[in-house]
Amino acid sequence: MSALQRWVDECHQCAGLFRLGRDVEAALTMVEVFEGAQQRLLSAGAQTQQVWAQLLTQMLECQERQDWLGLADFMEYELIQLLEDPSA
Template identity: 35%
Template sequence: MIIIDGQQSEYAANHFENLEELLDKVTQDEHFQDRIITDVRLNDEIFSEIYPHQAEDIERDELQKVEIVSVSKLEMGRQIVKEMTKVVSLMSQGARQIADLFRQAEDLEALATYQDLLEVARDFLNMVGSLQEELGLSGSKDMDEVLASFSSLLTEMIEVQENEDWVLLADLLEYEFLPVVEKWLPIIHDVDKSLQ
């Protein structure tokens, strides 16, 4: 049985060699033209590929029940934009806190929080990439400029970290990272308006 967005599908699981073939065929359906798959459940358990093309290893006889959940690209874009606003706030607060910790010579705590900040920044870049790829939102001059500045600054910060220059890292966070992060807010607002 194949269920797509809560509706039983006309497709039969036993007509496919493996899960990957099933997913490829089903997603070519016009229903998925402007949609993104968010979840796949295989026999009532969440399926997520651990390695590329793992779905190919799930043979026909293992496909008793496949549930596919999707959302519109527009709705996905709205969710990403909403999350991006929260992430900008987190990055701003984190950068201030880390800069203060470095200036107070609380290097270990600062470094631990700094690693979290870098992870959040990478996730943020992935969100921007998703918006550009899935919704074709590239081409905005402002977005491209801020994205280039943000990426370049992250690279510089990592180099400064490797040199263990905590004062310079604090300065970069406070005087360069924070202003670049704040530049994302009007861009996110414009993207949000374009998705209404």
């Protein structure tokens, strides 16, 4: 399994935990997901890194508001799309 596929799988798993209301467990997984995403996007272009920074800000705002469904949506759709972007 490639590193990208592993991160995508972890995004799906983490989003599922947030949707089930298992926010503590999901938050621990989220840290690993964010570290992996950061690692993957480290060598990306400036525009991709800017999108990552904006997305990360939005996800952390969801976490602060305890908007678990919003956070799950960002992780499962926006973050995966960014990770799978060939220019990333």
